[in-house]
Amino acid sequence: MNLPDFFIADLPADAIVTPGLITSACEALKRNRKQHLKSRTTREIIHLLCEVGKEWRSPANPFRCHALRLDPEMTGFSRPILERGLEDFFAGFTSENWSALIARQLGGAGCLDAFTNQASNHTASPASVGPGRSQILALGPELMVHFAAGNLPIPAFMGICLGLILRSAQFIKCSSKASVLPRLFAHSIHALDPKIGSCIEIAAWPGGDAALETPLLDEADCVTMTGSDEAVNSIRMRMPAQARFLAHGHRVGFGYISREMLGAGSVNEMVSRVADDVTAWDQNGCLSPQVVYVEERGEVESDQFAGRVAMELGRRETLEPRGPISPEEAAAIVSRRAIAEALALHRADVKIWSSPKSTAWTVVFEHDVRYQGCPLNRFLLIKPVSGLEDVFRGMDGVRRHISSVGIGASPTQSADLALALARWGVPRICPIGRMQKPPLDWHQDGRPTLADMVSWSGFEAE
Amino acid sequence: MFSKLTQFAGHLDQAMVSGFDSDHFDLLALELFRLQWELNPAWQKLCRSRGVHPQSVSNWREIPCVPTAVFKLMDFSCLPEQGHCRVFHSSGTTGQTPGRHRHSSQSLALYEQSAWLWFKHNWGDVQDMIVLLPPPSLAPHSSLAHMIETIRCRENRTSDCFKGRVDGAGVWRVDWEPVIEELQQAAARGKPLDLFGTAFLYVHLLDELEARKLSLKLPAGSKAMETGGYKNRSREMPKAELHAWMGRRLGLLPGQIICEYGMSELSSQAYGRNGDSLKKADRLLRLPPWARVRVVSPENGEEVAPGETGLIQIFDLANAFSVMAIQTEDLGVWQDLDSCGLCGFELLGRSAKAEPRGCSLMTP
Numbered sequence: 001m002n003l004p005d006f007f008i009a010d011l012p013a014d015a016i017v018t019p020g021l022i023t024s025a026c027e028a029l030k031r032n033r034k035q036h037l038k039s040r041t042t043r044e045i046i047h048l049l050c051e052v053g054k055e056w057r058s059p060a061n062p063f064r065c066h067a068l069r070l071d072p073e074m075t076g077f078s079r080p081i082l083e084r085g086l087e088d089f090f091a092g093f094t095s096e097n098w099s100a101l102i103a104r105q106l107g108g109a110g111c112l113d114a115f116t117n118q119a120s121n122h123t124a125s126p127a128s129v130g131p132g133r134s135q136i137l138a139l140g141p142e143l144m145v146h147f148a149a150g151n152l153p154i155p156a157f158m159g160i161c162l163g164l165i166l167r168s169a170q171f172i173k174c175s176s177k178a179s180v181l182p183r184l185f186a187h188s189i190h191a192l193d194p195k196i197g198s199c200i201e202i203a204a205w206p207g208g209d210a211a212l213e214t215p216l217l218d219e220a221d222c223v224t225m226t227g228s229d230e231a232v233n234s235i236r237m238r239m240p241a242q243a244r245f246l247a248h249g250h251r252v253g254f255g256y257i258s259r260e261m262l263g264a265g266s267v268n269e270m271v272s273r274v275a276d277d278v279t280a281w282d283q284n285g286c287l288s289p290q291v292v293y294v295e296e297r298g299e300v301e302s303d304q305f306a307g308r309v310a311m312e313l314g315r316r317e318t319l320e321p322r323g324p325i326s327p328e329e330a331a332a333i334v335s336r337r338a339i340a341e342a343l344a345l346h347r348a349d350v351k352i353w354s355s356p357k358s359t360a361w362t363v364v365f366e367h368d369v370r371y372q373g374c375p376l377n378r379f380l381l382i383k384p385v386s387g388l389e390d391v392f393r394g395m396d397g398v399r400r401h402i403s404s405v406g407i408g409a410s411p412t413q414s415a416d417l418a419l420a421l422a423r424w425g426v427p428r429i430c431p432i433g434r435m436q437k438p439p440l441d442w443h444q445d446g447r448p449t450l451a452d453m454v455s456w457s458g459f460e461a462e
Numbered sequence: 463m464f465s466k467l468t469q470f471a472g473h474l475d476q477a478m479v480s481g482f483d484s485d486h487f488d489l490l491a492l493e494l495f496r497l498q499w500e501l502n503p504a505w506q507k508l509c510r511s512r513g514v515h516p517q518s519v520s521n522w523r524e525i526p527c528v529p530t531a532v533f534k535l536m537d538f539s540c541l542p543e544q545g546h547c548r549v550f551h552s553s554g555t556t557g558q559t560p561g562r563h564r565h566s567s568q569s570l571a572l573y574e575q576s577a578w579l580w581f582k583h584n585w586g587d588v589q590d591m592i593v594l595l596p597p598p599s600l601a602p603h604s605s606l607a608h609m610i611e612t613i614r615c616r617e618n619r620t621s622d623c624f625k626g627r628v629d630g631a632g633v634w635r636v637d638w639e640p641v642i643e644e645l646q647q648a649a650a651r652g653k654p655l656d657l658f659g660t661a662f663l664y665v666h667l668l669d670e671l672e673a674r675k676l677s678l679k680l681p682a683g684s685k686a687m688e689t690g691g692y693k694n695r696s697r698e699m700p701k702a703e704l705h706a707w708m709g710r711r712l713g714l715l716p717g718q719i720i721c722e723y724g725m726s727e728l729s730s731q732a733y734g735r736n737g738d739s740l741k742k743a744d745r746l747l748r749l750p751p752w753a754r755v756r757v758v759s760p761e762n763g764e765e766v767a768p769g770e771t772g773l774i775q776i777f778d779l780a781n782a783f784s785v786m787a788i789q790t791e792d793l794g795v796w797q798d799l800d801s802c803g804l805c806g807f808e809l810l811g812r813s814a815k816a817e818p819r820g821c822s823l824m825t826p
Contacts, residue, residue, distance in 0.1 A: 327771045327793055330760035334773065335791050338529035342536060345507050357762045 001066040003187055008203035009179040017205055019215045022171075025201050026219035029169035030143055036195035037167050042112050045164050046098045051192050053093025056086060056185075063188040067181060072323045074180055076151030077282060080320040085281050088437045089154055101441040102165065105448040111138045112166065115459045134458040140166025141221035141244070141453060147207070147235060148174045149226040151323075152284055153181035155248075158449075159224050160185065160200065166453055171201045171216060179204035207231055214238060222246065222453055226286075246452050248445055251286035251403030252371070253277075254293065255432050256391060256417065258409035262298025262305060270408045271305070273433025274380075275312040277406055278361075280436035282322050283376045287404040287428070287435045290374035291381045293391050302384035303351055306365035310353030313361040313378060322360045325377050332375035333359040340364045369394030388420055399425050403445065406432035467497045467540055471572050471782045474752065478579055478780075482751040490752075490779055491522035494786050501540035505785050508532075523756060523765070527775045527789035530727050533561030538785040541566050550726035551603035553690070563605070563726050569783035573605075573729040574612045576780035580750040581613055584720065584733035585656075588617045589684065592644060594636055594659035594667065596626035601634070605726040606689065610658050626663075636663065638670040645678055649713075654683030657712075660690035661704060665697065668704075671711045679713035686714055689722040701809075723747050723809055727788050729780035734806065746797055746806030753778040755807050757796035758789075768798040774807060 003010055008017060008025060055061045064086065072078050077085070099109045110116050115135035144163045148156035156172055160182070163170040174182050183202050190197025205212055207227075213235070217223065222244040225235055232247040239245045255277065261270050277289050292309075294302040337359075343350040343366070351365040361378040369383050369390045385391055395402065405426050407417050418429040427446030428438065443449070470493065477483070496516040499506050505528060509515070514526050528538055533552065545566050552561035565573060593610050601607040607624075614623060625641050626634050648655045657680075659667070664686075671678065686708060688701075699707075701721070708714050717735055724731035732755070734747040749755055757772040758765055766772040774794040777787050794807040 325761075327760055327773075331773055331791065331793060334760045334789075335529060335531045338531050338789070339535065341511070342508065342529075342532040345511055346536070359761055 001062055003183065006190055006197065007183060007186060007201055009174065009183050010202075017203060017212060019211055022203070022212055023215045023219065025203070026143060026169075026171060026216065029171060029199055029201055030219075032195070032198040033142065033167070033169035037164075037169065037199045040167060040196070042102065042109055042165070045167070046095055048189070048193055048196065049098055049161055049164065050093055050095055052185075052189055053090040055188055055192070056090040061188070063184045063191070067184050070180060074177075075153075075323070076178070076284075077323040078321045081279065081282060081323065084320065085154070085436070088280070089157065092437075092440050097440045098165070101450065104441045105450040106138050106454065111136065112140070112454075115457075134460040137457045137459070138166075138454040139457055140168040141455075142169065143219055143221050144168040144170045144453070145216055145220040145223045146170065146172045147223070147225040147227065147231075148172055148178070148182060149231075150175055150284070151178045152281055153185070154281075154285070155226045156182040157185050160189070162450055162453065164189075164196065165450065168222070168453075169199045171203070171220070173213070173216065174202065174204040176204050176206045208234060210238065217243065224248075224453075244453070246447075246449075248286070249401070251445070252374075252395075252398050252401050253287050253289045253404040253406070253435055254291045254371075254391075254395065254402070255289040255406045255435070256388070256408070256421075257292060257294045257305070257432065258407070258413055258417070259295035259298035260410055260413065261408045262294070262300045264299065266408075267298075267300045267305065267308070270432065271308045271312050273406075273408065273431075274309050275316050276433045277435040278309075278313065278378055278380050279316050279320055279322075283374075283378055283380075285436050287438060288376075289380070289406055289432075289435055290376070291371060291383060291394075292432075293369070293383050293385045293394070296384045296386055302382065303365050306351065306363050306382040307353060309380065309382065310361070310363035313363065313380070314355065317355060317360045322378050325359070329375065329377055330359045333362060333377065333379055336364075336375050336379065337362055340366070371395050371398055388417065388424075392424055402426050404428040404430065404435055404438075406430055406435040408432040463497065463500045464540070467501060467782060468568065470494060470497060471568060474779055474782060475572055475575050478575055478750075478752060484751045487751070487754060487779070488522050491525065491754075491777060491786065492516075492519065494779055494782060495519060495522075495525050498540055498785060502538060502785055504536045504538050522754065522777055525777065525787045527777075527787040528785050529789045530561055530725065530791055533563065533727055534559045537562065537564065539564045540783050541569070548608070549603060550605035550608070552726045553604070560603070561727060563784055566783060569729075572780050572782055573608075576730045576750065576752065576778075577609045577724075578612055578616055580731060580733065581609075583750070585685065585687075588613065588619075588656055590648065590653065590655040591617070591619050591623040592641065592648075592655055592657050593624045594626055594641070594657070594663040595624060596628050596634055597621060597624035600626075600628045603726075606660070606724065609724065609731070634660075634663065636666065638667065641667070642670060642674070642676065645680070645712075646676075648684075649678045649680055652681045654681045654685075656684065657686040659686070659688065661688055661701075662690075664688060664704060664708060665699065668707050668711050677711055677713070680718075684714065684718060686712065686719050687722050688719055689724065721747065721809075723792075725788075725790065727781075727784075728753075728776060728778050729782075730776075730778045732806070734808075745808070747794075747809055748806040749776065749778075752780060755794075755796075757794050757807055760793075766796055768796055771795050771810060774809075 056064050068079050068083055075082055102109045108116055115137045146159040172182055186200045186202050217238055218240055220243045225232055225247045229249045232249050257270055274292055294305050296302055337354055340352040344352050349367045354362040363380050365382045371394055405421050407414055409417055421429050428442055499516050509526050512526050519525055541564055546564035547567050548565040548570055550563045595607050598607045598611045626636050629635050705719050721734050722731050730750050730753040732747040732749045734745055754777045756765055756775040758775055760773045771793055774790045774792045793810040796807055
């Protein structure tokens with residue numbers, strides 16, 4: 001499939017991106033937005049997003065086919081993992097979900113189209129607003145810039161969708177070797193609505209290039225970013241004062257399995273769900289579990305549970321293999337395995353299971369509840385606990401970095417666990433097995449995504 | 463059995479001095495493996511878990527390596543529990559448990575012999591020494607400080623060549639004012655000198671020179687040994703960039719900077735020179751003939767082809783009293799330069815520098 005040269009990232013590999021090119025691209029984006037996007041209605045945009053979602057779930061869609069045919073060296077993921085990740089993401093693209101997102105975060109689906117009474121969620125007639133009350137209109141940024149991180153395509157896709165809902169022109173800066181999926185996504189929008197497609201730009205260069213990033217930041221009204229704390233700080237320091245900066249640093253997710261789910265009737269389901277979460281995006285997403293805490297004294301003991309998860313990860317490797325990783329990533333796994341193997345030789349309370357002759361998957365069972373990092377790429381730590389208190393103690397060092405907790409428990413216990421976890425500071429709690437499938441209206445890092453991006457205009461009638 | 467090990471060390475010492483015959487490496491490696499297998503219970507256990515016995519190993523490449531990370535957890539020594547006079551610690555981030563390598567007077571003597579002979583082979587004549595490190599009296603667990611001290615003693619230099627100290631938090635510091643003065647005086651006198659330091663100490667020195675707007679021209683014949691990483695003690699920069707900066711601020715030409723690669727878990731070091739203008743053979747890190755390197759794929763443990771990246775494994779006979787086969791956490795590229803009959807490795811740096819591919823917090 002030959003993609004037309006709509007975006008900077010479509011240019012030949014030897015084309016040089018210059019500061020001048022960035023500035024003129026931003027000017028064109030703003031011009032196009034004014035002409036083609038600014039006056040579109042929320043309904044039209046939601047319709048477009050639903051069409052995009054439908055296309056990406058259709059086996060015949062050329063952009064999806066192209067994405068799935070790509071060499072895993074380019075995408076970072078094996079075909080089955082990419083396919084599952086895309087399927088899970090686009091499955092949520094329904095009109096109800098998009099409307100619910102807007103309603104929940106902005107107060108009403110109409111508030112981006114006309115002055116409304118926020119409380120009633122309906123377009124207001126002046127008569128319905130009494131003295132002392134104002135009608136409000138939500139306005140998206142004129143130009144949004146997204147700094148997308150690494151191989152994981154979902155943050156970039158979601159950023160583009162949110163930007164469209166807000167009728168913003170958007171410039172997506174990808175990392176130098178990971179622009180192909182955002183590019184395909186933008187092309188798929190362009191194919192459905194070329195005018196809206198002209199309000200999106202995709203470019204890629206190695207992060208930290210101030211010569212290119214300074215003119216881009218100067219043009220931006222709102223900048224979103226996913227990346228390491230270091231990368232986030234580097235952009236934060238260069239942000240112009242007038243623009244909004246919404247950063248999402250790297251995060252840790254974990255799982256919690258209650259002993260009541262370790263009985264014969266449910267344990268296999270739990271094992272399978274843990275494997276679903278660990279293999280989704282090869283554990284590279286901020287919602288992926290790095291550790292699973294398992295309550296002791298279940299019908300199946302926690303170390304046996306760990307062994308079963310290891311077997312399941314071995315089985316998944318044949319069905320949904322892990323993507324290629326760098327020598328640095330593999331070396332990090334080797335180093336962590338070495339420590340666990342050495343401990344396991346001398347202590348009965350440490351066990352390790354790992355893929356033979358590869359780093360494809362690793363399960364380490366250890367009693368030490370403390371979180372001590374994770375080299376990712378399907379490296380799971382399973383730790384037995386007596387209850388949530390052990391978990392809080394173990395994760396205390398990264399409490400502010402928790403993204404998501406997946407729980408395996410009965411509905412009643414889940415509700416209690418969720419409340420305790422939320423009060424401890426967890427922004428998202430979901431069933432285990434669904435950690436990488438957040439609803440569209442989830443609060444990333446505990447913040448309302450759309451609400452943080454808009455500005456409000458108030459109208460006080462006579 | 464221990465007496466056999468002592469005997470082995472004695473023979474090795476003699477062979478190092480009289481000119482080690484590379485053809486004997488394999489035989490000696492297998493002999494040492496057999497001895498260490500008996501005397502080093504932690505290693506024996508690790509080998510057994512991998513299904514390896516002295517009888518099953520037919521050449522040095524098959525000897526299982528101990529990952530350096532594991533030195534933090536257990537003792538890999540053939541020495542009796544109290545039979546040591548010195549313990550070298552791995553330098554890590556503050557707060558982490560360091561890896562430990564115990565030495566007796568005899569193993570230390572072998573360490574010194576190995577370090578000294580290969581240093582001398584690579585360095586040549588030693589000039590006036592300026593060492594940016596603390597002396598061993600202040601840094602008793604630093605194998606690097608001990609190595610430089612060995613050079614100092616054998617070259618009969620005074621101990622005031624050590625310019626570093628250790629602050630209350632255990633961080634190495636240097637009072638730069640007198641050091642810079644000394645460097646200026648040497649430059650003015652035109653007498654060559656030899657500078658020793660770690661990468662992060664050079665960054666600090668160059669920062670100080672930059673702040674003073676000073677560019678020195680160290681006399682022709684001067685040399686600088688650059689070793690070790692950064693350990694979060696200064697900002698990091700690629701080697702070539704650091705060396706170019708050393709060139710600008712200290713007046714050192716590429717051939718005058720000599721890179722040393724060593725670690726507390728080893729008793730031998732590798733040397734190479736840096737600079738694009740140098741021949742590739744001169745830039746490779748090379749070990750003494752009594753040590754060998756393998757570069758293996760971290761993915762499957764197989765030896766990589768020349769030019770490919772992998773984890774560096776070192777087999778060091780001078781580690782007679784601990785464990786001779788070490789798997790480092792450093793990535794390197796194996797180079798086999800057939801045309802000149804030389805082989806060695808290029809160091810890429812710590813594997814812990816993995817770039818995260820997604821938004822999950824990655825902490826190797």
